[in-house]
Amino acid sequence: MSLTETLPVIDVDVFSSQPEGSDNVQQECKKAADALITYGALLLHDSRVSEEDNNTFLDLVEDYFNQPIAKLQKDERPDVMYQVGVTLENTEKPKCAVDEPCLDIIAQLDPAERPLDITGHHPDPKCRFFWKMGTPPPYETEYPALNAPNVIPEAPELKTKWEPIMEKWGQAMKDSVASIAEMTAVGLGLDRNTFKDAGKYGPHLLAPTASDLVKYGKKDTILAGFHTDLNCFSIHGRSRFPGLHIWARNTGKRIPVRFPPTGRYLLVQAGKQLEHLTGGIIKAGFHEVVVNEATVQTVEKRKITHPERPLIRISSTFFWHLSSDYQLAPIPELKARAESLLADDAKAGSHKFQATYEPMKVGQQVQNELKHIALMA
Numbered sequence: 566m567s568l569t570e571t572l573p574v575i576d577v578d579v580f581s582s583q584p585e586g587s588d589n590v591q592q593e594c595k596k597a598a599d600a601l602i603t604y605g606a607l608l609l610h611d612s613r614v615s616e617e618d619n620n621t622f623l624d625l626v627e628d629y630f631n632q633p634i635a636k637l638q639k640d641e642r643p644d645v646m647y648q649v650g651v652t653l654e655n656t657e658k659p660k661c662a663v664d665e666p667c668l669d670i671i672a673q674l675d676p677a678e679r680p681l682d683i684t685g686h687h688p689d690p691k692c693r694f695f696w697k698m699g700t701p702p703p704y705e706t707e708y709p710a711l712n713a714p715n716v717i718p719e720a721p722e723l724k725t726k727w728e729p730i731m732e733k734w735g736q737a738m739k740d741s742v743a744s745i746a747e748m749t750a751v752g753l754g755l756d757r758n759t760f761k762d763a764g765k766y767g768p769h770l771l772a773p774t775a776s777d778l779v780k781y782g783k784k785d786t787i788l789a790g791f792h793t794d795l796n797c798f799s800i801h802g803r804s805r806f807p808g809l810h811i812w813a814r815n816t817g818k819r820i821p822v823r824f825p826p827t828g829r830y831l832l833v834q835a836g837k838q839l840e841h842l843t844g845g846i847i848k849a850g851f852h853e854v855v856v857n858e859a860t861v862q863t864v865e866k867r868k869i870t871h872p873e874r875p876l877i878r879i880s881s882t883f884f885w886h887l888s889s890d891y892q893l894a895p896i897p898e899l900k901a902r903a904e905s906l907l908a909d910d911a912k913a914g915s916h917k918f919q920a921t922y923e924p925m926k927v928g929q930q931v932q933n934e935l936k937h938i939a940l941m942a
């Protein structure tokens with residue numbers, strides 16, 4: 566992939582507007598599954614997504630994180646592992662820094678394609694807000710800590726508009742990602758509801774991150790160190806500042822993510838739960854967020870075009886989860902294909918990094934991952 570190309574673009578409108586059996590829909594679904602297999606990521610085009618809603622959301626979250634730290638601290642909830650409310654900078658550590666197979670993956674990359682060095686094991690200088698967007702399960706859950714109530718900021722200028730803006734933009738991303746979950750299932754030859762049903766009561770989160778580019782705007786600063794996401798799908802709206810790099814499976818190349826310059830696009834990445842369910846056919850995509858040359862240039866431009874706005878890089882991210890009580894295990898129909906792909910990986914030399922996909926409850930898998938990133942004691 567050259568620097569001017571973008572990731573495969575999947576047209577969700579085709580899926581929403583035509584019968585599932587049509588050639589167009591089948592092709593688009595296969596394209597979605599193939600993009601996730603090859604890149605661990607895709608761009609989607611969806612007419613239900615509005616750039617204006619994303620901009621309103623980005624303005625709100627910039628204003629929120631521009632508040633004094635004492636106000637932000639009131640919205641912290643360490644007792645529920647920060648799974649609602651705010652996580653302040655320098656709390657979350659990139660899991661990869663303590664995870665040996667992950668450090669081996671970095672070591673195997675060509676030095677020019679490696680992420681910025683995370684071996685210092687410093688926590689990420691990024692803040693985050695978690696806004697729950699799941700449907701509470703109608704049964705008693707084994708994992709109630711992941712189902713705690715939402716936090717609304719106290720500041721009068723944020724308080725009244727917070728919920729409607731979070732809900733509107735969050736719902737747009739949630740609808741889009743639910744369509745991608747269906748398209749991926751169809752593209753893998755499964756029933757369209759396979760993933761969607763497994764995530765019906767997932768503790769989905771609208772999870773914007775914020776990086777202060779005045780404090781952390783120097784080139785080659787790590788905002789979020791090399792890692793994969795623990796959930797099923799992650800979806801992002803356009804950020805005002807570049808800086809996200811992804812790594813495609815087996816190509817070993819660092820890819821700076823670029824959205825088409827205008828239009829109704831979102832970026833989707835595969836997370837650990839999808840990797841587990843597919844037995845490794847789709848691998849969770851490694852990524853990092855850093856201050857690169859393009860970030861620095863955008864900061865300089867924005868100082869001129871929007872001198873009144875805070876220089877905070879917001880990523881409008883949504884984490885789509887499987888239901889906490891769902892039994893996570895590779896789907897039997899995918900076994901043969903998973904084995905053949907993993908054999909290809911072995912030929913490419915990456916077999917020693919292969920994970921085993923032990924059956925476990927999704928809630929257990931999430932708790933295992935949170936321990937790694939220092940959000941849970």
Ligand SMILES: [Fe+2]
Pocket residue numbers: 792793794852
């Ligand atoms: Fe991530």
